[in-house]
Amino acid sequence: MAHTPSTEVEGLLSKYILTLYVTGTSPRTKIAIDNLNRICGQELDGRYELEIVDVLENPQRAEDEKILATPTLIKELPPPLRRVIGDLSDKEKVLLGLEVRPAPSTSPSTARPEAS
Amino acid sequence: MKNTVTNPPVEKLLTGISSLDVIAKGGLPKNRTTLISGTAGSGKTVFAVQFLAAGIERGEPGVFVTFEESATDVRENMRSFGWDLGAWEKEGKLTFVDASPDPDIDTVEAGGFDLGALIARVQNAVKKVKATRVSVDSLGAVFSQFSDQAMVRGELFRIAVALKAMGVTAVLTAERTDDHGPIARFGVEEFIADNVMILRNALEDETRRRTIEILKFRGCDHQKGEYPFTIVPQGGVIVIPLSAMSLNMRSSNVRISSGNKELDQMCGGGLFRDSVTLVSGATGTGKTLTVSQFLQGGAADGEKCLLLAFEESRDQLVRNATGWGFDFEKMERDGLLRVVCDYPDVSGLEDWLVTIQAIISDFGPQRVALDSLSALENVGTIKAFREFVIGLTSFIKHKEITGMFTSTTGSLMGGDSITESHISTLTDSIILLRYVEMFGEMKRGLTVLKMRGSAHDKAIREFIIGKGGMQMGRAFRNVTGILTGAPMHVSPGDVERVWSQYDKDVGDRRRPVAEQRPQS
Numbered sequence: 001m002a003h004t005p006s007t008e009v010e011g012l013l014s015k016y017i018l019t020l021y022v023t024g025t026s027p028r029t030k031i032a033i034d035n036l037n038r039i040c041g042q043e044l045d046g047r048y049e050l051e052i053v054d055v056l057e058n059p060q061r062a063e064d065e066k067i068l069a070t071p072t073l074i075k076e077l078p079p080p081l082r083r084v085i086g087d088l089s090d091k092e093k094v095l096l097g098l099e100v101r102p103a104p105s106t107s108p109s110t111a112r113p114e115a116s
Numbered sequence: 117m118k119n120t121v122t123n124p125p126v127e128k129l130l131t132g133i134s135s136l137d138v139i140a141k142g143g144l145p146k147n148r149t150t151l152i153s154g155t156a157g158s159g160k161t162v163f164a165v166q167f168l169a170a171g172i173e174r175g176e177p178g179v180f181v182t183f184e185e186s187a188t189d190v191r192e193n194m195r196s197f198g199w200d201l202g203a204w205e206k207e208g209k210l211t212f213v214d215a216s217p218d219p220d221i222d223t224v225e226a227g228g229f230d231l232g233a234l235i236a237r238v239q240n241a242v243k244k245v246k247a248t249r250v251s252v253d254s255l256g257a258v259f260s261q262f263s264d265q266a267m268v269r270g271e272l273f274r275i276a277v278a279l280k281a282m283g284v285t286a287v288l289t290a291e292r293t294d295d296h297g298p299i300a301r302f303g304v305e306e307f308i309a310d311n312v313m314i315l316r317n318a319l320e321d322e323t324r325r326r327t328i329e330i331l332k333f334r335g336c337d338h339q340k341g342e343y344p345f346t347i348v349p350q351g352g353v354i355v356i357p358l359s360a361m362s363l364n365m366r367s368s369n370v371r372i373s374s375g376n377k378e379l380d381q382m383c384g385g386g387l388f389r390d391s392v393t394l395v396s397g398a399t400g401t402g403k404t405l406t407v408s409q410f411l412q413g414g415a416a417d418g419e420k421c422l423l424l425a426f427e428e429s430r431d432q433l434v435r436n437a438t439g440w441g442f443d444f445e446k447m448e449r450d451g452l453l454r455v456v457c458d459y460p461d462v463s464g465l466e467d468w469l470v471t472i473q474a475i476i477s478d479f480g481p482q483r484v485a486l487d488s489l490s491a492l493e494n495v496g497t498i499k500a501f502r503e504f505v506i507g508l509t510s511f512i513k514h515k516e517i518t519g520m521f522t523s524t525t526g527s528l529m530g531g532d533s534i535t536e537s538h539i540s541t542l543t544d545s546i547i548l549l550r551y552v553e554m555f556g557e558m559k560r561g562l563t564v565l566k567m568r569g570s571a572h573d574k575a576i577r578e579f580i581i582g583k584g585g586m587q588m589g590r591a592f593r594n595v596t597g598i599l600t601g602a603p604m605h606v607s608p609g610d611v612e613r614v615w616s617q618y619d620k621d622v623g624d625r626r627r628p629v630a631e632q633r634p635q636s
Contacts (some may be wrong), residue, residue: 023232035227055233059240062233068215068261070232081220086227097224 016040016048016098017077023070024056028087032071035088043100073098126336129249129285132170133163135355139339140330145311148334149276149286151255153300154315159326159347160289162197163315164251165190166352167287168210169199171249177209178249179241179284183257187212198350211241217261225263231271235278242282250279254289255305269304276308299331310334316342320497323464328355344503346466354470356507372483372518374406375413378588379547382564382573387545391568392509392519394489394540397549401560402581403522404428405440406547407485409585410520412442415452419482423453424472426460426491433457440585454479465496465504473511484512488522489539505539527601544568552578552592552603561598562588 022029084097128142168178204210290300327342371386447453575591
């Protein structure tokens, strides 16, 4: 069965727009980026866009977003806006914070393959 | 030991906050961090903003890091002090680092983190406006934003180190739960900063008394103990430096008229230019009259006079003065008199001091009369009252103004008042007005009890009040016990005998001294 227009729209809406704020190239920065890449790879199945901002290079971005802690992950889309702070080593909390919902599974063609 | 001598003294930054620089002996230690700790409502935020405002007025840009109130709220709240933070931001003299919690944003903690972004933002802000001053308000609020207290502690240390590295002078505020308890709530704040100052807002006898104390100034000298301060609209924190009001005012030998020739004679030729006279008496003995004469005498010599009245309204004062033949309204029209009437209870004593100082600075009088001190006595504690009198006395002396204060005695006959016992040593002259009961009639008596630096009439003179004011009569020669409130008539024979005895004693004592004098 082909993609229906409605599932196309749903697919766009459920795309995650993420920004990760870090301080320089500290070990904690590296851990956070690794953790995030792993979680996104496992749970978001490519439905995400990630930008990494170094607050040392771009402090005004941190100012505008009122960020205190690094690393801070901001989920801008889909709503609601969510923040997760920390090196993202606690996967359960990251998923809770991002409110990650399973990908739309109404249509068999877009259903995720069963883990095997 | 040699090291301590050769080390250069710690440089200080003049804060520009009224009188704080005096008790801090030149300001806050430069390029260091100073913790301002205080209970809720003790004026920490005002202090933190004022530190920056005073700097901006001196051409030193600042950064305000707020953890508690939002930048919008701070801008709004500080407008009443006359600080337009928004305008300074536009001019590039001030910038905010708004680190206040945003209730709309849900934050989840997932793993270890630090406050690297905050430090980067502060560094960015300092660089942006070329700040030399930074205020952080308040440290305690950082703890409430994060669950990991140990992390916050460590990060606050890092911030303090970063602030020093940036070469800024910083003020950090912290909450404490008790005016006389631990320095700050989380027990670490005082170790983060080099210096500690405490703001107190203690409740004493149902009145609030604000004080500021410098607890620790690493490697620098400062005045010790608590100093009263007040927070006023259009000015902020105003410290009242009591010990700074050292006895260094000049002393004048110029005599001025008290407005009554006979009283001038009793005072040895008039009141001294920069003296403060206390007029004490029971109700109705003529204190307000003495003050009115004093003002009339000043205006007659073309001097500007200020009357601070806490007991009677302006209209009452004008009417009374008219009865004595003094035209207060004309004096006002001529710009020689200003009458300020108010209820003493409308503000605290510290506020009164600041208000009165502002009025004096604005009007620039040569004479100031205050009627009466006793009315102000109940506004605050005895200590606050004494500080008020010291503050006012030294202020008007510095300005070479002649002062006259009145004080009401509790009992009709004789007696003294709490007011007198607390302030008599602070005044230069004391004039006592007393009722004297003689043969079923109330007479009024006046004596110059004290006249610093001058001979004066020691007699207790009778006076009557009529058109033209006070008319001095003869001394009460045949009465004793007027000041104790139990006047006793003594027969002229007895008086003669006592006086001759006294003269004889003085004569006897004088003789041997003369004989001991070496022959030359």
